[in-house]
Ligand code: COA
């Protein structure tokens with residue numbers, strides 16, 4: 094069936110379409126309804142159905158001919174190790190760890206926070222939770238204790254699983270002191286912590302609370318998969334909103350499994366048995382969906398990579414892993430390839446690697462900028478280079494070139510078409526559809542397809558106000574963009590105060606809250622300025638309190654440090670400017686867009702609503718002094 098026919102069916106008869114997709118998975122109990130609404134009025138998929146995502150990802154394959162196929166390949170240039178797990182081996186380890194979690198009191202519905210680097214044990218811990226029907230919440234290892242504590246307090250976990258350290262390039266980062274600090278700050282610390290001791294740094298253990306991973310596994314009884322409801326939560330994944338409080342995106346079991354299974358063929362054009370490599374982190378949604386759940390549910394081999402695009406050991410790292418493990422499809426963030434391009438513009442380090450297995454590259458996390466797209470086409474011998482668009486909230490791609498249905502001609506800068514199931518529209522601020530070529534708010538007509546968030550953890554109200562209120566009948570993506578005359582979708586960036594730094598989603602609102610807490614600061618704004626390597630970089634503009642006596646250097650140092658210690662170094666706040674006044678409209682709204690524009694364009698129109706035009710001139714001078722954007 095062609096892409097267009099498949100797409101039409103998915104929106105004209107969503108229940109028929111997704112019933113058929115659901116029938117491709119093994120259910121412990123078939124769903125009673127395909128699509129309905131819950132008591133709160135939110136759409137739910139596959140109510141009444143029972144299944145277990147871990148069982149689908151492991152036991153099903155062990156019982157159906159894939160027991161000896163490699164399930165995951167752990168490739169870690171930072172520790173110079175590689176390790177393979179067959180489906181049987183992974184199932185056995187997961188069952189054992191599930192038993193270990195059960196022995197410390199974790200049951201169906203309990204939360205478990207996982208704070209780990211890219212090691213196979215992170216995957217094992219996630220799947221073990223799924224096996225028990227417990228709800229995992231993986232926290233990216235780059236987050237500092239404050240952020241970890243905020244997530245612990247919201248999720249109220251029974252247990253926390255961590256490792257003694259992570260490794261960033263050659264730097265060993267001890268995790269355990271950060272966990273200890275987070276637990277000290279937390280109001281709802283879990284009673285038990287499981288620690289994977291890595292040889293690069295030994296963690297100090299608290300005998301009352303901390304349990305050693307290896308010892309625990311030795312004494313554990315394997316646990317069978319528990320039947321859970323399709324609508325039960327599989328995980329919570331916190332993501333940045335516009336304030337300091339992260340949003341706990343909830344993922345269900347049934348809809349997610351069905352959607353991921355569908356995407357592996359329709360979007361990624363894979364067959365069971367193929368090798369799929371997503372170079373991301375299990376702390377992000379891309380890692381949840383395409384390092385762990387989708388490849389395993391579909392019966393592929395997934396590469397778990399503990400390394401970087403560059404300097405582990407060089408900019409040929411991606412090509413090495415692709416050739417060594419015969420990767421068919423590779424997925425990463427554009428920033429990763431920009432880092433490679435910067436260090437090896439002619440892709441000389443590709444030479445000597447056999448890339449004959451590689452069929453396509455997929456990029457997401459931020460827009461694939463046309464220069465990087467063109468470069469990738471050139472160096473890969475015109476292989477498909479697919480920009481596809483999605484969000485933590487959706488859990489799987491919203492728009493992509495439908496490679497497994499009917500590949501479309503590529504257009505640089507576009508994420509191509511809506512994936513079956515998503516009715517994507519471009520709306521004006523009043524919610525009226527805009528014609529081709531006109532830029533506006535991108536919204537998705539309800540219901541969202543299976544796999545997307547049914548709500549936010551313990552916060553239905555925020556779910557309603559953040560996503561459903563602005564355009565009644567739609568989910569508001571907060572992304573802006575347009576559709577061209579051929580129906581191709583262009584995603585141009587966030588319309589809210591969320592920025593994207595090296596593929597990491599961050600809240601400028603949260604940074605503003607931290608900066609505003611400094612005793613010398615009266616008022617501030619943080620905006621994301623275009624950056625050649627990282628896509629965007631935050632910069633702060635600060636108005637001092639009357640009488641505050643602090644030098645620019647001291648203030649900048651304090652604020653950079655505050656963001657590093659509260660959020661994490663990956664937030665990359667490096668520049669802060671002092672100004673007399675922030676540019677605002679007469680009604681008091683800060684003109685963020687004008688600040689961003691000033692960093693790239695010489696001729697930025699002075700908005701007619703501005704309160705004091707001199708304030709924009711001051712920003713221009715501050716940007717020049719900071720050597721950012723066009724003043725670099
Ligand atoms: N744990 C601890 N610290 C981390 C971290 C982690 N998991 N990830 C990043 N950091 C720290 C880094 O050590 C660095 O610290 P420093 O300022 O003390 O040197 C800081 O955060 C900035 O890191 P980063 O933004 O990653 O910059 P970089 O120069 O170290 O690396 C790239 C640049 C492009 C190689 C890297 O950002 C990258 O691989 N990006 C891809 C991101 C990605 O896959 N995103 C997922 C979306 S699909």
Ligand code: AMP
Pocket residue numbers: 332378456457458459460461480481482483484485486508570571572584585586587593596597598
């Ligand atoms: P995250 O929730 O961290 O996955 O970030 C989601 C945000 O990243 C989206 O709202 C977009 O702003 C941006 N994004 C992700 N993929 C793309 C893409 N292919 N093109 C443009 N923006 C993207």
